[in-house]
Structure formats: C-alpha cells, structure tokens
Amino acid sequence: MLDLLYPPPPPGEIRSLRRKIRRARRALSDARNCDMHIERVRSARRRKRAARRETWTAVEHYLLERRAEHFERALRKLSKVNLAVLYVHLRHFLSAEGSASLVRQPTDHALHAHHHGSGQALDERDSYQRIGATLGRLHGAFRSQVELAERDPRGPVVHGVRIAAKRLRYLIEVFEELEAAGSAEALAWLRALQQHLGNWHDLDVLEELMIEMVARPHFLRDHLDLALEVQKLILKNRETKQVFLDRTFQMLRE
Numbered sequence: 001m002l003d004l005l006y007p008p009p010p011p012g013e014i015r016s017l018r019r020k021i022r023r024a025r026r027a028l029s030d031a032r033n034c035d036m037h038i039e040r041v042r043s044a045r046r047r048k049r050a051a052r053r054e055t056w057t058a059v060e061h062y063l064l065e066r067r068a069e070h071f072e073r074a075l076r077k078l079s080k081v082n083l084a085v086l087y088v089h090l091r092h093f094l095s096a097e098g099s100a101s102l103v104r105q106p107t108d109h110a111l112h113a114h115h116h117g118s119g120q121a122l123d124e125r126d127s128y129q130r131i132g133a134t135l136g137r138l139h140g141a142f143r144s145q146v147e148l149a150e151r152d153p154r155g156p157v158v159h160g161v162r163i164a165a166k167r168l169r170y171l172i173e174v175f176e177e178l179e180a181a182g183s184a185e186a187l188a189w190l191r192a193l194q195q196h197l198g199n200w201h202d203l204d205v206l207e208e209l210m211i212e213m214v215a216r217p218h219f220l221r222d223h224l225d226l227a228l229e230v231q232k233l234i235l236k237n238r239e240t241k242q243v244f245l246d247r248t249f250q251m252l253r254e
Contacts, residue, residue, distance in 0.1 A: 020081045027074035034067035037206050055229040062213040131174070138168045146252055153245065155204055161248075162197040165190055193251050200244040207237050 038060060045056035142164040149157045169190040175183035211234065213219065214227040 017081065020077065024074055024077040024081060027070055027077055031067050031070040031074060033205055034063050034070060034209075036202065037209065038063045038067065040202070040206065052229070055226060055233060058223070058226055059210060059213065059230065059233070063209060066209065066212075131171075135171055135175075138164070138171055142168050150249065150252075153249075158197070158245065158248075159201065159204075162194070162201055165194055165197065169194065189251075193248065196244050196248045196251065200241055200248065203237055203241040203244070207234055207241070210234050210237070 041056050041060045041063060045053050045060070142161075145157075145160045145164040149161045169187065172183055172187045172190060176187050210230055214230050214234075220227050
C-alpha cells in the first residue's frame with residue numbers, strides 16, 4: 001500500500017514508517033513462529049514416553065517465555081508506528097475529491113499516448129517486456145542460489161534457496177492468473193519444493209531455539225541432566241531436518 005501511495009522515491013517520513021512496520025512485522029513473525037513450534041512440541045510430547053515428555057515440557061516452557069518476549073517487543077515497536085500520515089493520505093486518495101483529481105490530472109505519458117495513438121500498444125508491450133525481464137532475473141537468482149547450496153548446504157545458504165523460490169513463486173502465480181502455458185505445472189513444482197524447504201526451515205528454527213535454551217549458564221548449572229536430554233532431541237531433529245533437505249535436492253536434480 002505504501003508503494004502504491006508513494007511511488008519511489010518516497011518521502012523520508014514514509015521510508016521511516018516502512019522501516020518501523022517491517023521491524024514490527026519481524027517481531028510478530030517471531031511470536032507466530034513460537035506459536036507454531038509450541039504446537040509441534042505439544043504434539044511430540046503427546047506421542048513420546050513419559051521420560052521424554054519431561055524434556056519436551058521443558059522445551060515448551062522455554063518457547064512460551066520466548067514467545068512472551070517477542071510479543072512484548074512487537075508491541076513496543078508497534079507503539080512507535082504512527083499511521084496518522086498514511087491514514088490521512090489514504091482517506092484523501094479514496095475520497096471522491098481525491099479520485100476526481102487523479103482523473104482530472106492526466107500524466108505526461110498519458111497525454112503523449114493520446115497524441116500518438118499507439119501508446120496503449122507500447123505500454124502493453126513494455127509491460128510484457130518488464131515481466132519477462134523480472135522472470136529471467138528471479139529465475140537466474142534462484143538457480144544461482146541452488147548451485148551455491150549444492151556446494152555449501154549450510155543453513156543460511158539453504159534459507160537463501162527458500163527465499164529465492166518464494167519470490168519466483170509469487171511471480172509465477174501472476175502468470176497462472178494470466179493462464180500462461182506451463183505456469184500451473186511450474187507453480188505446482190515450486191509449491192512442492194517450498195513444502196520441503198518450509199519443513200526444513202521450521203526444524204532449523206526449532207533447533208536454534210533448543211540450542212539457545214541449553215546454552216544458558218544457569219540452565220546448564222541447575223538442569224544438567226535435562227540439558228543432555230535436550231541435546232538428544234537436537235541430534236534427532238537434525239536427522240529429520242536432513243531428510244527434508246535430501247528431498248529438496250532430489251527435486252532440484254530431477
């Protein structure tokens with residue numbers, strides 16, 4: 001919405017607002033991730049034997065603490081977001097007067113198209129060229145990230161594949177809406193790939209949270225036996241994570 005109302009370059013106040021919204025969104029995303037992991041942990045606890053349930057319960061308590069911290073931070077960041085400027089501009093934009101002013105003030109490009117007659121055809125051709133160029137750029141970035149991950153399958157690199165696939169999928173969804181040939185098949189493939197990458201990412205984040213949990217000095221000092229059990233969960237989690245990573249690379253090689 002900000003990009004629609006304020007085409008580049010946006011005013012400094014809008015750039016600041018965008019940054020604040022992005023930070024608040026990240027904090028809320030962290031809280032949402034904790035919710036998802038809490039449900040995963042509760043599900044695992046119900047399936048495990050009594051000895052392992054105590055370990056999963058400790059992990060759940062830690063996740064609840066982290067969720068509260070993320071949520072509190074998100075509220076602080078949201079409190080700094082002043083949406084008054086956006087609200088006033090949006091209200092004017094959607095009002096009859098604002099809409100009429102847009103109609104009454106044609107752009108130079110529109111006037112040029114009116115006088116030359118072929119403006120619409122040129123605009124349409126330019127649009128397709130831009131979309132095609134964007135597709136080539138996103139596909140190239142995706143393939144480059146895949147090649148990098150095949151050489152270096154560390155977490156941050158694989159995460160880059162996930163992000164590149166997501167951006168490519170967003171554009172392919174536009175092609176599917178336009179009923180472009182082959183777009184449905186490409187979209188189905190990307191969604192299946194993202195499912196494996198998403199499962200891998202969820203387990204990767206859970207692993208990081210469990211490592212944070214046992215790395216706390218007071219936890220190691222007071223709950224050493226429990227810390228060793230959590231370490232076993234981390235190792236098991238890595239095995240499952242590797243399964244999804246193998247499935248991802250198998251799809252990429254087919």
